Amino acid sequence: GAGVSQTPSNKVTEKGKYVELRCDPISGHTALYWYRQSLGQGPEFLIYFQGTGAADDSGLPNDRFFAVRPEGSVSTLKIQRTERGDSAVYLCASSPAGSDNEQFFGPGTRLTVL
Amino acid sequence: KQEVTQIPAALSVPEGENLVLNCSFTDSAIYNLQWFRQDPGKGLTSLLLIQSSQREQTSGRLNASLDKSSGRSTLYIAASQPGDSATYLCAVLIYQLIWGAGTKLIIKP
Numbered sequence: 001g002a003g004v005s006q007t008p009s010n011k012v013t014e015k016g017k018y019v020e021l022r023c024d025p026i027s028g029h030t031a032l033y034w035y036r037q038s039l040g041q042g043p044e045f046l047i048y049f050q051g052t053g054a055a056d057d058s059g060l061p062n063d064r065f066f067a068v069r070p071e072g073s074v075s076t077l078k079i080q081r082t083e084r085g086d087s088a089v090y091l092c093a094s095s096p097a098g099s100d101n102e103q104f105f106g107p108g109t110r111l112t113v114l
Numbered sequence: 115k116q117e118v119t120q121i122p123a124a125l126s127v128p129e130g131e132n133l134v135l136n137c138s139f140t141d142s143a144i145y146n147l148q149w150f151r152q153d154p155g156k157g158l159t160s161l162l163l164i165q166s167s168q169r170e171q172t173s174g175r176l177n178a179s180l181d182k183s184s185g186r187s188t189l190y191i192a193a194s195q196p197g198d199s200a201t202y203l204c205a206v207l208i209y210q211l212i213w214g215a216g217t218k219l220i221i222k223p
Contacts, residue, residue, distance in 0.1 A: 033210065042118070042203055042213030043158075056210065091158070093211075100145035103211060107157035 002026070004106035006092050012112045013082055021077040021109045025094030032075050033103060034067055035091040043091055049075060082113045116141045118206055120214035128222050129196055135189040135217045137204035142182045145207040149178050149189050152201045152216070161202075162189070194221045 005024040013019050025032050030051055035043035045059040049069045057067070064082075069075040079086055089110050093103035117140045127133055137147070149161045162171045162178040164187070170179040177190040187204060201218045205211040 035211070035213075040215070042205070042215045043211070044213070045210040048210055059210070100207065100209065102146070102148070102160075102163055103207075105158045105160070110155075 004092055004094055004104055006090075006106040006109050008109060009107065010110045010112075012114065014114050015082060015084060017082050017113075019079050019082055019111065021079075021090050021111070023075045023077070023092030023094075023106060025073065025075070025092070026104055027073075028096070029094035029104075030072065030097045031095045031101070031103075032069060033093040033095075034075070034077050035093065037089045037091060037108070039088075046077070046090075079111075082111075084113050087111055087113045116144075116206065116208055116212045118204060118212050118214040120202075120204060120217050122217060123215065124218040124220075126220040126222060127194060129194060131194050132190070132192050133194055133219075135191070135202050135204075135219070137187040137189070137214055139185045139187075139206050139212070141208075142185055143208065144182070145209070147178075147180050147187050147204060147206050148211070149176075149187075150203045150205065152203060154201075158203070196221045196223050 007022045032049040034046040037043040047057045052072045064080045067077045089108040091108045092106045095101040095103045119138045121136045146165045148163045151159045164180040175192040180187045201216040203216045205213045
């Protein structure tokens with residue numbers, strides 16, 4: 001079956017602009033995760049959804065970052081007033097019901113803020 | 115707070131050698147531990163997942179072990195090949211994944 005997909009694969013934007021990154025999880029997976037990976041580092045947790053609700057958003061760095069999952073499937077990560085430090089690869093993962101299941105990753109979106 | 119450390123940060127070995135990558139974590143309360151491979155500019159490829167109740171997993175030339183009591187995991191790669199060159203990441207699941215910074219592996223032909 002289809003895996004996790006993310007769009008766009010690459011996004012270049014200017015400082016101060018607004019961006020949206022999309023994640024399509026594996027069908028039927030109720031848990032969805034967003035991670036951010038900066039160059040030369042391991043990924044860092046941003047937010048976790050169980051169904052439509054954000055079960056844990058403690059990893060979001062500040063209030064410029066926001067994520068939604070209105071129908072419990074597709075999720076959108078939204079970044080307002082982008083800064084150069086937001087440049088990173090944004091990874092999405094999904095897993096079946098239950099927070100102790102294996103997570104399956106999408107290919108990521110590479111965001112570059114000029 | 116759970117922290118994951120990978121040593122070494124980089125490793126370069128000749129083709130054909132067997133090698134071991136190390137991963138340590140500070141809190142043994144994990145659901146599982148996973149090893150990933152990441153090629154430059156590419157996404158993550160899951161290599162092996164070890165549940166907290168397991169001691170090791172094997173896939174082809176790869177063998178991963180888990181010792182929860184000591185907070186350690188190793189990834190053993192047998193008969194290394196140039197195609198094994200990549201960054202190897204370990205991560206522990208506490209519902210979110212907590213990641214190490216990775217070991218950059220170069221296999222010289």
